[in-house]
Amino acid sequence: MNARSQVFELSVEGRQIEEVVQSIFHTLLMHRTLGKFHYKQEGSYSIGTVGIMDVDCDYIDFTYVRVASEELDQNLRREVSMFRDTLRSHDGPGSGQVGCIDFNHSLNREISLEFYQKKRARWPFQSECIPWEVWTVKLDIITLANEHERQVCRERLGEVLAEKVMYVADTMNRHEYVPKMPNQSDLDLIFDTVHFDVQPYLYRISHQTTGPAASASVGTTMRKFLKDTLAL
DSSP: OOOEEEEEEEEEEGGGHHHHHHHHHHHHHHHTEEEOEEEEETTEEEEOOOOEEEEEOSSSSOEEEEESOHHHHHHHHHHHHHHHHHHHHTOSTTOOBTTTOOGGGOOEEEEEEEEEEEEOOOTTSOOEEEEEEEEEEEEEEEBOSSHHHHHHHHHHHHHHHHHHHHHHHHHHTSOOOOOOOOOGGGHHHHBOOOOSSEEEBOEEEEEEEEOSOSOOHHHHHHHHHHHHHHTO
C-alpha cells in the first residue's frame, strides 16, 4: 500500500513554530479522530461524541479548531516542543534577518504526522506498521528586523494557515482510503485506544533537522513578499 503524502512549506519566526505546527496537526487530528467505541457484541457497536474547541494563537492572526481532549493536546504539545527544542539546538546559520541572510545555507527543518495501521504478526515477531497517510510541515526559520515586519509576517502567516486548513478539510472530504472499521478484537490495530475520551486513528509524529539545504525557495518567497509589502 502506498501512503498518501502531503507537504506544507512555510516561513516562520522562531516564536511561531509551535503554533504553526499545532494548528495544522490539530486540524488533521480533528478529521481523523472518532469518539470511543462501545461494543455491544462482536460487530455491533456505538461511537461516542467528540467535543471541539477554538484556540486563538498568540503570535499569529489565526484561530483554529481542535478536538477538546486535554490528553490528546498534551501528547501533541510534547512532540512539537521536542521539535522546537531540536531547532533551537541548531540555531546559527539557519536563521537570519530577511533581506540579508543567505538562505542557501539554511537548515532543512521538517516534522511529519503519519497515520498508520498495524498488521498482526506471529510470535516472536512484532506487528508491522503500515502508513496510509503522511502530512509533513517544512519550516524555514526567519528573523525580522522590527515590529512592523513582524506584524506583516503575523498577518500573512494567518492567511496562509487559513488556506492550509481549508485544503485539509477539502482533502479529508474526498472518498479516499481509510482503514475499514475493525472488529473489537482488532480495534487497536486501527485506532489509538489509550485515550479515555477520544479514539484517533493510530498516528505517530517524527521530525528531523538536516542541512545545509540546497533550496532557497521558501525563504526567498517570504523575503520577496516582505520587500514588496514594505515598499508600499
